[in-house]
Amino acid sequence: MLTMILRLAGPHRNRLLAGVALRMLDGALALLPVLVLFLALREIVTPGTPEAGDGGAGWTPLRAGLCMAGIVALRFIVHGASVRVGHMAGFHILKRLRLHYAEHLRGLPVSWFSRRDLGEVSGALLQDLGNVEPVLVEKLAAMGSAVTQIAVGLACIAVVDWRLALLVSCGFVPAALLMWWVNGRLRRRMPERIRVLAALTSRTVEFCQGIGVVKAFGIQGKSTALYERAVAAHRDVNLGLLRYVGAAATLYFTCLELGYAGLIGFGLPVPGDVTVAGVGGVDPAAFASFLFAAVMAFRIYGPTHDLVDLSGFMHQMRTSGRRLLSVEADGPLPVPAVSAVPADSSVRFENVAFAYDGTPVLRDITFRIAPRTMTAVVGGSGAGKTTLVSLLCRFWDVDAGCVRIGGVDVRDMREEDLWRHITVVFQRFSLFNDTVRANIRFARPDATDxxxxxxxxAARCHEFIMELPDGYDTVIGENGASLSGGQRQRLSIARAMLKNAPIVVLDEATASVDLDNERLIQEAIQNMVQSKTVLLIAHRLATVAAAHQILVLDEGRIVDSGTHAGLLAGGGQYARLWDMQSTVRSWNPPSPQDPPNPQDPSEQVGGAPRQAFGDVPMSK
Structure with a gap:
């Protein structure tokens, strides 16, 4: 376990060990007053002995008092130093670990997260590091202090009378065996406890996020049932631990009390009895030795009791440490030694194939997007449209073929260089609990106000920002909780526009907003894609009619490609999709604020079609 702790401590291991050493010294110093008291007592009951000093000049009450005052002052210094050094080392280690694992998680491929639930992912940064924290900050030093007090206390008793030391330690043997038994149970059961706690965290977050659905469908909903099962599993595992460990801990404390029984039954000098302290009458020196052993036993049994709790912390930390190290064992996608530089902003997929956990999603995908043109990808749900975006952004690596930007395989580009060339506006946006200004500036920290x-x-959000209480300095809450969905989407577009990358990917950017916000978002996107290479993912075909190239995906294959007019004339799947959407549109006549359809004569004004999303002048 110490090896794991030192590995987690990294460059701060020496400071951590120094803090533990100081706490061990503090533990040893805590026993010195008992030794001084014994020497002074022996001086009183046996004055003038060689051990006590010549003519009463040894451990006088005044000298003993001054010595104890010196010990208190020394302990004050040592304990303060141990807390200062040890706690500072622990918190420095935790800071390094949190930043290290956050950076490590950031570098892991999206496929790593897709195989794990929220509780498991968040557990690395929250639960596991939370379990490691008390050990690094306090418990490791406390265990070192407890072991030191036990060892030094028994050694001091043995120096006075080794037989009394044996009597004091007679309870340690059965207690140690019970501790070994408890540790075995903890090692086997602690991983299960950590697992159910992670599951409970996932279900709690899921329950809170879906509270509207829970209210709408009542307490018998699936989310509530999952939460109840997670709570019950957490209860059962903890009760199981209590049954094993609780009973064993009671027996452990009972065994330790045998030391008191042995010391009093066989070590207490009684007139006329044969004892290890002497024969017959009470020898004052023997009685002083017995008192010393009794007081010292009380001092060392206290830390021994604490070892049960400390052992639980250690085993919990061991399990969490192993999970942290297992996360670290999962590495990021391969990184090239030298990052290649794309020649332009073109995008090309060459014979790309990809599968999720063995299930094929894309098959033999080949197409090219010329610089500063728009390509739209359409198709039914599950056709593989978003997977194309994921492969372009290298959230995953292709199973076959390659994805190129400006003639360079994305696998030959470092992540930071790849993202300098791509801006993505997702359907699901992410904002931070910070100011509006900071959320927009996240794309480019050196941007001016x-x-x-x-x-x-340009993103059509300046007007509503100025209406916020503090304008650009308004804190918008977690994921922009104080804003509407359309406002949040426009902020994410403003962030993308500030980045100003040559390639823009739009993944259903207007799919989940109302009509008013959709119009504003379309205007914002039209401003953003000027002179950019655009990859547009869309379900609504009316939004892609002006694209230079339209790709139709079906079951992971490109089954049709061409311009809007050419695909309609070809009578293929795109034409069938267009007819179906046109039929649905005829059932619900558009309101004046509906997105226009440039191919629908009813939406032409003055003989010219109204401008549709994507109807942006771009050069080829």
Whole structure:
């Protein structure tokens, strides 16, 4: 276990060990007053002995008092230093671990997260590091202090009378055997406890996020049932631990009390009895030795009792440490030694194939997006549209073929270089519990305030920002909780515009907003994609009619490609999808604020079609 702790401590291991050593010294110093008291008592009951000093000049009450005062002062210094050094080392280690694992998680491929639930992922940064924290900050030093007090206390008793030391330690043997038994149970059961706690965390977050659905469908909903099962599993595992460990801990404390029984039954000098302290009458020196052993036993049994709790912390830390190290064992996607530089902003998929956990998703995908043109990808749900975006962004690596930007395989580019070339606007946006300005500036931390405002204006969100209580300095809550969905989406577009990458990927950016916000978002996107290479993922075909190239996906294959007019004339799957959406549209006549359809004569104004999303001038 110490090896694991030192590995987690990293460059701070020496400071951590120094804090433990100081606490061990403090533990040893805590026993010195008992030794001074014994020497002074022996001086009183046996004055003038060689051990006590010549003519009463040894451990006088005044000298003993001064010595104890010196010990108290020394302990004050040592204990303060141990807390300062040990706690500082522990918190420095935790800071390094949190930043290290956050950076490590950031570098892991999305496929790693897709195989794990929220509780398991968050557990690395929250639960596991939370379990490691008390050990690094306090418990390791406390265990070192307890072991030191036991060892030093028994050694002091043995120096006075080794037989009394044996009597005091007679309870340690059965207690040690019970501790070994408890540790075995903890090693086997602690991983299960950590697992059910992670599951409970996942279900709690899921329950809170879906509280609206829970209210709508009542307490018998699936989310509530999952939460109840997680709570019950957490209860059962902890009760199981209590049954094993609780009973064993009671027996452990009982065994330790045998030391008191042995010391009093066989070590207490009684007139006329044969004892290890002497024969017959009470020898004052023997009685002083017995008192010393009794007081010292009380001092060392206290830390021995604490070892049960400390052992539980240690085993919990062992399990969490192993989980942290297992996370670290999962590495990021391969990184090239030298990052290649794309020649332009073109995008090309060459014979790409990809599967999720053995299930094929994309098969033999080949297409090219010329610089500063728009390509739209359409198809039914599950056709593989979003997977194309994931492979372009290298959230996953292809199983076959390659994805190129400007003639360079994305696997030959470092992550930071790849993201300098790509801006993605997802259907699901992410904002931070920070100011509006900080959320927009996240795309480019060195951007000036004027550049932030310009991006907000272009993204059609400057107006509502100025209506917020503190304007650009308004804190918007977790994931922009104080804003509407359309406002949050426009902020994410402002962030993307500030980044100003040559390739823009739009993954259903307007799919979940109302009509008013959709119009504003379309205007914002039109401003963003000027002179950019655009990959547009969409379900609504009316939004892709102006694309230079439309790809139709079906079951992971490109089954049709061409322009809007050419695909309609070809009568293939795109034409069938268009007819179905047109039929649905005829059932629900558009309101004046509905997105226009450039191919629908009823939506032409003055002989010219109204501008549709994607109807943006771009050069080929």
């Amino acid at each position: 004027d550049e932030v405002v310009a991006a907000a204006v």
